[in-house]
Amino acid sequence: MPVSPPGKLLLAAAVLLGAALAQAAQPADHPSAVTSPPLRTVAAHGPLAVHLPAAKPGAKKPQVTRKNQRTAAPSANWNLQAGGKVLYLTFDDGPQPVYTPKVLAVLAKHHARATFFVLGREAAAHPALVETTRRAGHRIGNHTWDHPMLTKLSPVRLRQEISTGVKSKCFRPPFRDTNAHVAAVAGEYHQHQVLWDVDTRDWEKPGVSRIERALIRGARPGAIFLMHDGGGNRAQTVAALDQALTKLSAQGYAFRSLPC
């Protein structure tokens, strides 16, 4: 019987081990666990866009420096189902009594699941809305208590902002303002930093068609989209979402929540 070259055997063993580890890493409660093809780590798509929500009255305009951009960890370091046509919609800065229910209605209409990165202070003010969101099958992520620029805070304040946000396995830094220290502190609370691949820039209120276009153009298997249900008037976001989900569903895309 011919003997296989040792290199070939090693390669086969490595492939088997890799597959086993990928299965083990898959969160059991994530919907994709059942139908998932072999997992891959989602790669960042192109240069990372920077998230700069409209400044609130009295708030200092956030400065995103080159350093911030360079140190921002991409959303890539996570195993997600990406073999199929799956998109991950995320909504930040809520819950918001007017627009969150509208977003939920659009998602329900299209049988879509999403992830809501809520502010602790808003979740505390509208706990029923958070519960409604969870019951509809969506996941909740921590977007801090009060939406500060985390890299500007003292170590004590940084911990306060992360630890007083909602309990979740996911954490998203406001303004994409993060660094290795911020991510590490979130990790101490067992929260995985999640950024995004496509910023729809809905926070600029650029018009329904431009937000819709950002959704359609950004669609590719495994992409994470940034949108907002809180922080301002989100009528454009709601309308664009409805139109884009109609088209993307027709293209065969499904919409899942992140394993938060």
Ligand SMILES: [Zn+2]
């Ligand atoms: Zn935000």
